[in-house]
Amino acid sequence: MKAGIVFTGTGPILILTSYQAFDDPKFIEKLQAKGIKKFVAREIPIERVQKKYGLQYSIVLGDLHQSDDLRVLDYNGHNVFSRLWPFLCFWNSSCSMLDHFGVGIR
Numbered sequence: 488m489k490a491g492i493v494f495t496g497t498g499p500i501l502i503l504t505s506y507q508a509f510d511d512p513k514f515i516e517k518l519q520a521k522g523i524k525k526f527v528a529r530e531i532p533i534e535r536v537q538k539k540y541g542l543q544y545s546i547v548l549g550d551l552h553q554s555d556d557l558r559v560l561d562y563n564g565h566n567v568f569s570r571l572w573p574f575l576c577f578w579n580s581s582c583s584m585l586d587h588f589g590v591g592i593r
Contacts, residue, residue, distance in 0.1 A: 488503065488504070488505060488533055488548075489503070489504050489505075489506065489507070489509075489530055489533065490502070490503055490504075490530070490531045490532070490533045490536040490560070491504070491509060491528050491529055491530045491531055492528070492529050492531060492567060492571070493509075493518070493523065493526050493527070493528045494526060494527040494528070494529075495523050495525075495526050496523075496524075496525065498562075498564040499564045499567050499568070500559050500561065500562045500564075500567070501531070501536070501559070501560045501561040501562075501567045501571070502557050502558065502559055502560060503536075503544075503547055503548060503557065503558050503560050504556065504557035504558070505556050505557070506557065509528035509530070514557065517557050518557075531571055535571065536560070536571070539570040539571060540560060540561070540570070543560065543561075544560065547559075547560050
């Protein structure tokens with residue numbers, strides 16, 4: 488089981504999937520069937536997602552039965568970022584980045 492944020496043209500979504508990799512051709516076909524033609528995906532530690540989403544995670548996971556399946560856990564980008572921000576950081580160790588004007592964003 489994997490959890491990941493999929494950055495789409497309309498915003499990020501948090502997914503749970505039974506696929507082993509986000510570049511699996513069948514995973515990509517599933518996203519395309521949902522209308523997502525282009526995306527960037529980032530894996531998130533499943534334990535952290537479980538802790539932050541609690542009952543919602545359990546309900547969605549309970550519906551994930553097939554071996555080639557994916558479920559959207561959260562489609563509200565604000566929720567995804569506010570709950571999982573520290574795990575999205577890959578810019579530097581302090582989890583900040585610089586915007587176009589050199590001002591730090593946290």
